[in-house]
Amino acid sequence: MQISTNLLLEYGGIQKIFEKNEYIFHEGDTARYFYQIIKGRVKVFCTNDDGKLFVQGVFVDGNSFGEPPLLIKEKYPVSAVALCKSVILKIGDTAFEELMNKNQHIQKTMIQLLARRIFDKSKIAKDMMNQKTEHRILSFLEDFKAKNGHHIEKIFIPFTRQEIADFTGLRVETVIRSLLKLKNKNIVEITNRKLYY
Numbered sequence: 001m002q003i004s005t006n007l008l009l010e011y012g013g014i015q016k017i018f019e020k021n022e023y024i025f026h027e028g029d030t031a032r033y034f035y036q037i038i039k040g041r042v043k044v045f046c047t048n049d050d051g052k053l054f055v056q057g058v059f060v061d062g063n064s065f066g067e068p069p070l071l072i073k074e075k076y077p078v079s080a081v082a083l084c085k086s087v088i089l090k091i092g093d094t095a096f097e098e099l100m101n102k103n104q105h106i107q108k109t110m111i112q113l114l115a116r117r118i119f120d121k122s123k124i125a126k127d128m129m130n131q132k133t134e135h136r137i138l139s140f141l142e143d144f145k146a147k148n149g150h151h152i153e154k155i156f157i158p159f160t161r162q163e164i165a166d167f168t169g170l171r172v173e174t175v176i177r178s179l180l181k182l183k184n185k186n187i188v189e190i191t192n193r194k195l196y197y
Contacts, residue, residue: 002062003036003099003106005089011099013091018082024066027079031069034096037061040086045166046078055166058083058159068114070096128169133178136168138187141197154188157195 005013015038018024024035027046035042037059044056044065056078059065069076070093082088091099100107120143127139145155157164161179165172179195182188189196 003064005036005038007099007103008034008036008089008091011091012095013089015087015089018086018088020082020084022082024080024082024088025076027076029076031066031074031076032093033066033090034064034070034093035066035080036064036089038087038089040088041083042080042086042088043083044078044080053166054169055163058163064113067110071110133168133170133174134182136170137164137175137178137182140164140168141188145197154196157197159195 018040024042025031039061042059042063042065044059045053046056047053057065066076066078066080068074073093100110123139123143127136141157144157144159145151148155159167161175162172164170164179165175168175170178179188179190183190187197
């Protein structure tokens with residue numbers, strides 16, 4: 001979702017620079033701000049008791065993140081960290097609520113965004129139940145292509161093997177072996193360690 005920067009500033013939004021690997025919020029923090037990326041990349045993730053990481057999403061320029069806990073006044077079930085130096089606009093919860101109440105079109109867009117994320121999480125949960133690792137990886141790659149407006153031609157996948165493992169709940173070794181199998185079947189291309197699907 002992208003709300004006009006001018007509108008966010010009008011309601012008291014402020015721009016903040018986050019350095020690479022700097023946390024924007026931690027799991028367990030109370031949600032107090034709406035966040036929208038002006039420039040950069042943010043990873044939203046959770047960890048289990050064993051410290052295993054599961055990536056919920058990577059957000060880029062124009063994306064907002066962390067809305068559900070803010071809207072229901074809950075604590076974050078996830079953490080968010082900048083993957084590179086990032087400029088993020090944040091607006092306090094009270095001001096954001098006022099902005100939403102006075103701009104019906106933003107409410108509608110927010111509902112559609114949240115519905116899309118719920119739908120995507122349901123698909124991910126279904127894919128994770130599937131024990132076939134190749135299927136889980138292909139579902140992730142297919143989803144990435146669709147979100148970026150590509151359906152047929154092969155595109156560069158800008159994620160490391162570790163990031164793909166974090167997204168799919170697999171071990172990095174398993175991802176590496178599965179990608180090699182998919183390469184041998186001509187389903188993916190790997191050129192100079194870069195992945196294309």
